[in-house]
Amino acid sequence: MTGLRSSVGTEPAATGRSHTPVVMTAGGLVWRRRGGELQVQLVHRPRYDDWSWPKGKVETGESLQGTAVREVAEETGREIVLGRPLPGLQYLTPDGRVKRVHYWASHRARRKKDAAALAARAPVAPVDRTEVDQAEWLSVTEAAARLTRTSDRGPLDALVHAEEEGTLGTRALVIARHGRAVPRTAWHGAERDRPLTPAGHGQAAALVPVLAAYGVEHVISSRWERCATTIDPYVRAGGLRPSYSENLTEAQHERSPSRVAATVRELLEEATESSVLCTHRPVLPTVLDVLGRHAPRAVADGLPSADPYLEPGEVLVAHVADTPGGPRVVATEKVSPPVW
Known part of the structure; x- marks a missing residue:
């Protein structure tokens, strides 16, 4: 380490x-x-x-x-x-x-x-x-x-x-990929309603102690079912009111990646508390690009760079320090919560 x-x-x-x-x-x-x-x-x-x-x-x-x-x-x-x-x-x-x-x-x-x-x-x-x-x-x-x-x-x-x-005091911005979902080929309903599998529900529950360890107090998620369900156990355990965004869905990201980038920049530049953002695999490159632009070269080079970026239920913890030059991502961790 x-x-x-x-x-x-x-x-x-x-x-x-x-x-x-x-x-x-x-x-x-x-x-x-x-x-x-x-x-x-x-x-x-x-x-x-x-x-x-x-x-x-x-x-x-x-x-x-x-x-x-x-x-x-x-x-x-x-x-x-x-x-x-x-x-x-x-x-x-x-x-x-x-x-x-x-x-x-x-x-x-x-x-x-x-x-x-x-x-x-x-x-x-x-x-x-x-x-x-x-x-x-x-x-x-x-x-x-x-x-x-x-x-x-x-x-x-x-x-x-x-x-x-000047980078000891940090807050966390946790990027979560939703838990394992029912395969597209096995789902006959609307894509936005495709649910988690039992394994995905286990991954959602396993996220709770990890998010709690980093002091997450703000939750923002794609509005689609598999993301909303992934962060629901933490929302309930912490008594939180999450924010759901259509901009973080796969469909909206395909139309306007800039809106996803703006959401991440807002969390980096304006948030004062630790946050989690839950989204989809196709959205992750845009999220990671924004994190990299706010990080020194050594940290940016260590960000996931190959598809799938994060596995289902996995998270990337970005540690953000508020410096005189603006927010900087000073360290990252990829975390795979254990599912039992």
Whole structure:
């Protein structure tokens, strides 16, 4: 994983060429500013007598994003919202397994601003003091010195670099392709009414914890059935009022791609909260083109460039920083929510 772009969906505990078991974990570097100083939160684990970033193992059926949010809440007692991805770590455990850790820059959730995202989340267990007995806010200099493992400084360095560039604080613009739909050849009704398959409904449900992890508070979707149904579980879970647009449908995009481009530009340039836009495969090239025009070359070059761009039910998370020169897409992630 890099600080610019990562492909961090849910990776199962699989075996590589060496058949070494891989333990997937995720967590966050929770940050805040106090008196003009950047601070981060460390936790102490009495079992290991170490200071580290809050993190933990991926549970069955859980996305990496869901794991990060849950584990930070369980270890610090506070809910968070994920921001831009940070460099991850990989190392061997004493029992010979590979541990792979994914991190995100994160900030504490706010009850009013992040109300929908918090409502859409599952309850989190209280802090287990036998697992974590201290959680402290420290300056980045103090944190670097306090960390037990030198390797844990890597994501901290990336976080500090983003702060120095003015791109640490971000909001998410999530681009979702609708879930798997009934094949065109098997559907005899109107194209706009073609529904999701049972697998597609599963993909729609799996999107909920991912969107909640990124603090999505605004939903806009193609008016067609398969898109509206894809974002409906999150709309219901978060108690949101979605916006449905005819401009995001396949038919309208074919007539006027510029209207799709204008919608994406508006979300980039005028939105103040994290959003999700749900649309169709043929519409994605126009959406991605607008994102690329708002991104530095290194990020733009990493955007999906080949059909189908996103698989059914897959999302692209664009992390947007509001800079003096306008909104910039400073990192992206392609996420495939797990369906169980």
